[in-house]
Amino acid sequence: MPQTPDRQVAIRVGCIGVGGQGHFDMREVGRHAQVAAICDIDAAALAEAARLFPEARTFSDHRELIEDGSLDAVTISVPDHQHAPIALRALAAGLHCHCQKPMATSIADVHEMSRAAAGSGRRTQVSLDGLAHARAWQAIEAIQAGALGEVEEVHAWTDRPGPHWDPLAEPDPTPAPDGFDWEGWLGSSDYEGAYRPWTLPRQWRGWRAFGTGALGDLGTHNCALAFAALGVRGAPLAVEGEWGRAPSDRFPPWSQLRFELRTESGGALTMHWYDGGRQPPVDLFEDVRRDGNGCLIVGTRGRCYLPGSMNEYVYFLPRRRFADLRLPPPREVPGVVADWLRACATGGATALPFDGVAAAIAEAMLAGNRATESARAR
Numbered sequence: 001m002p003q004t005p006d007r008q009v010a011i012r013v014g015c016i017g018v019g020g021q022g023h024f025d026m027r028e029v030g031r032h033a034q035v036a037a038i039c040d041i042d043a044a045a046l047a048e049a050a051r052l053f054p055e056a057r058t059f060s061d062h063r064e065l066i067e068d069g070s071l072d073a074v075t076i077s078v079p080d081h082q083h084a085p086i087a088l089r090a091l092a093a094g095l096h097c098h099c100q101k102p103m104a105t106s107i108a109d110v111h112e113m114s115r116a117a118a119g120s121g122r123r124t125q126v127s128l129d130g131l132a133h134a135r136a137w138q139a140i141e142a143i144q145a146g147a148l149g150e151v152e153e154v155h156a157w158t159d160r161p162g163p164h165w166d167p168l169a170e171p172d173p174t175p176a177p178d179g180f181d182w183e184g185w186l187g188s189s190d191y192e193g194a195y196r197p198w199t200l201p202r203q204w205r206g207w208r209a210f211g212t213g214a215l216g217d218l219g220t221h222n223c224a225l226a227f228a229a230l231g232v233r234g235a236p237l238a239v240e241g242e243w244g245r246a247p248s249d250r251f252p253p254w255s256q257l258r259f260e261l262r263t264e265s266g267g268a269l270t271m272h273w274y275d276g277g278r279q280p281p282v283d284l285f286e287d288v289r290r291d292g293n294g295c296l297i298v299g300t301r302g303r304c305y306l307p308g309s310m311n312e313y314v315y316f317l318p319r320r321r322f323a324d325l326r327l328p329p330p331r332e333v334p335g336v337v338a339d340w341l342r343a344c345a346t347g348g349a350t351a352l353p354f355d356g357v358a359a360a361i362a363e364a365m366l367a368g369n370r371a372t373e374s375a376r377a378r
């Protein structure tokens with residue numbers, strides 16, 4: 001369960017990846033602990049981070065930062081294909097780890113990260129901000145208390161890829177920008193091509209060598225509350241569906257999938273996933289507007305609708321039936337970075353350790369991606 005943060009905790013943190021989302025993660029660390037080291041393969045991003053945290057040591061290679069020996073913890077805010085290699089190296093060095101979602105790009109790496117975390121004695125956290133809102137935990141506790149009755153299925157969806165990134169785009173190679181280490185960005189990837197402009201800021205998400213598609217990008221967020229509330233564990237029992245055609249090295253432009261999931265109580269659960277413009281039936285939402293992203297949990301007594309990806313708003317439907325629903329008192333939720341730092345300092349638990357529900361979320365999303373590798377497309 002989330003911890004209550006101190007205003008400042010005595011943890012020396014190295015931030016690996018300090019541009020884009022990494023810039024936000026670094027600043028969050030700076031609010032609660034010491035940013036002692038920063039690392040990026042982009043000299044411009046590193047210079048901006050150094051301007052904000054001038055006392056932090058600077059690195060262009062994450063391996064040197066991890067081997068430095070003066071740190072307690074690291075944040076990992078880099079493209080998906082580098083999550084597992086960096087996290088495993090950091091855990092082996094005895095460092096606490098906060099990793100951006102999804103955990104990894106393969107189910108085997110998710111298993112290895114879970115095992116490494118469980119045996120390390122270190123505090124790990126997957127960054128899913130949707131579980132950093134008081135309303136999210138109120139909804140989880142209400143569902144677990146039986147507000148929806150017996151849950152029958154889950155619908156989750158996103159408007160991506162859409163204008164956010166185009167999995168079919170393939171611009172011509174160009175020289176890498178000055179100060180950008182293309183080989184360092186590729187890291188453990190087996191991709192052998194030249195730099196392309198889609199590398200930054202997020203076009204890489206559509207390529208199987210680097211990203212995890214719409215499922216890994218938004219599915220991890222949009223499904224998180226349902227997985228946490230319903231105790232989903234392990235890999236899906238089955239995945240089937242249909243999806244658009246795409247080159248074998250890229251994710252499809254759209255998909256509509258059906259997952260059979262397992263819960264920690266031994267039950268089975270059906271989840272429907274939609275992306276690239278597909279969405280669940282509108283009649284499930286009554287008079288509430290269906291957002292371009294969201295999750296709908298369907299039970300025998302009603303439905304819980306979570307518009308968007310951050311769970312800031314929760315609707316129990318039909319609204320007339322739940323007009324008198326009394327949610328549990330809101331708990332203080334400090335945010336995923338502060339939650340992790342507090343756990344590092346106190347030895348307490350984090351909300352989403354590598355060996356918990358975060359692993360089940362990652363396994364489901366990656367199993368869906370594996371399914372779309374087949375030739376069955378429309």
